[in-house]
Amino acid sequence: MAGPVPMFTAVTSSSRQLLLLLRCISFAKMAQVRISAEGIRFSTEEGSAMEAFIFLEKAFFSSYTYRPPPPSSSQDDAPATPIFEINLTSLLETLSIFTLSDPNAAKKPGEYDSFAAHRLNRHAGINAFSHQALGMSGICRFTYEGDGSPLGIHMSESGVTTTCDLTTYGADSTEEIPFDREAIALKTIMRSSVLLEAISELSSMNPTSLAILASPSSRSTSSNLSLQASGALGSLAVDFTTDPSSDAPLLETFHCPSRVNATFKFSLIKSAQRAMGAANKVSMRLDEEGVLSLQFLVEVEAGSAGGEGVAFVDFRVVPLVEGEAEGINGLDGESTDEE
Structure with a gap:
């Protein structure tokens, strides 16, 4: 039956x-x-x-x-x-x-060296979703x-x-973190590998916070974007500039009407490393409230119904309010009896 x-x-x-x-x-x-x-x-x-x-x-x-x-x-x-x-x-x-068989398959997300995997695939001439890899x-x-x-x-x-x-x-129908697409303070598109390399480099300082700073173009300087990580060991910054004359600019698009400064907990940004390693491109946006949207474009094989052959992985991160960044930086490295 x-x-x-x-x-x-x-x-x-x-x-x-x-x-x-x-x-x-x-x-x-x-x-x-x-x-x-x-x-x-x-x-x-x-x-x-x-x-x-x-x-x-x-x-x-x-x-x-x-x-x-x-x-x-x-x-x-x-x-x-x-x-x-x-x-x-x-x-x-x-x-x-x-x-x-893959030694990385059994690792926990925090142990996965996505940057190393990306470089290995890149030098091998394949991507994470190619037939050779799968x-x-x-x-x-x-x-x-x-x-x-x-x-x-x-x-x-x-x-x-x-x-x-x-x-x-x-599960209840929970509300998403609000992101105002009509009030964009910053929008840039870059190769996902560029962002992955920047976050991997900043991780060497074991930072607790990440500040995203951007400023509009002027006659003296081109549009620029800076990622600044801070923690108990100090601070480190990775800067990007828009060079229209370059054949392969790091920032494929850049829109920033006025100066932007938003700070986030670094561990939250680092949680997106797997997506950075799998994606081809990433769209980074900030709305006027400072909410960060990271949308990763990943190439996939479409089903028999067709499709565009891409999938999107979206992250939304709430910024730290004034004073929170200083607080987590000050607590970093301290030990307690509970640990």
Whole structure:
């Protein structure tokens, strides 16, 4: 006798691409999942200070079926979008079953040398999502029957099949960190490897805060951007200038109407290193409230439905208010009896 028809099913032959994308936001143990007719969204957060999310359009999958649940009360009510939480660590372990042998695969996010991996791939002439890096792709099928049911994962490759049911937990529809796209104080696009190299260099000082400073162009100087890291060991800065005469400028686009200065907790920015290593380009934006948006463009293979062959990994970070940066810098290096 046939079982109930699942509310959601999706099949992909790019399970390793999905694994690498989800690792970009694996700084948290739990992830919120939101399913819709347009695609599936995974998001993680660090308190109210940072959030990251990946939206996979249905074109990413070779097949995608979504049957919305019935209205909660009357026919006039729109169907509730399924939202639940899963253990992201367990999902990554499941997807990594068929991952090629890689000493980095078992490392925790904080131990992953994304900069070294990027340089290795670059010198080898491949990128993180190329066939050389991924090998043969397995088939991965997701199913979700409805509220309270587990997220089913069925993987097969070379005659080996693995089935896993991940427990789902109730989740409220939380508000995103507000970012005003109509009030942009800074916008720049650069190669993601450039930002990764800068953050890796600044990490050598074991900083606690990162200040983003930008100023508009003038007759005497070109537009410039500076990343300044500070901590108990001192401070270090990486400067970028816009040189229109350069054939390959570091900053492909730069928009800054007036001087900008915003400070963030360095550990939050560092949490995006996996995304920096996987992406081709990054759009860095600051709104007038100082909220930072990092949008990483990652090349992927589109499903049979077509698509643009790209996925976006988004981070939003809340700035430190006046006095907070000095506070965390002053506490850095101090020991307590609790540690």
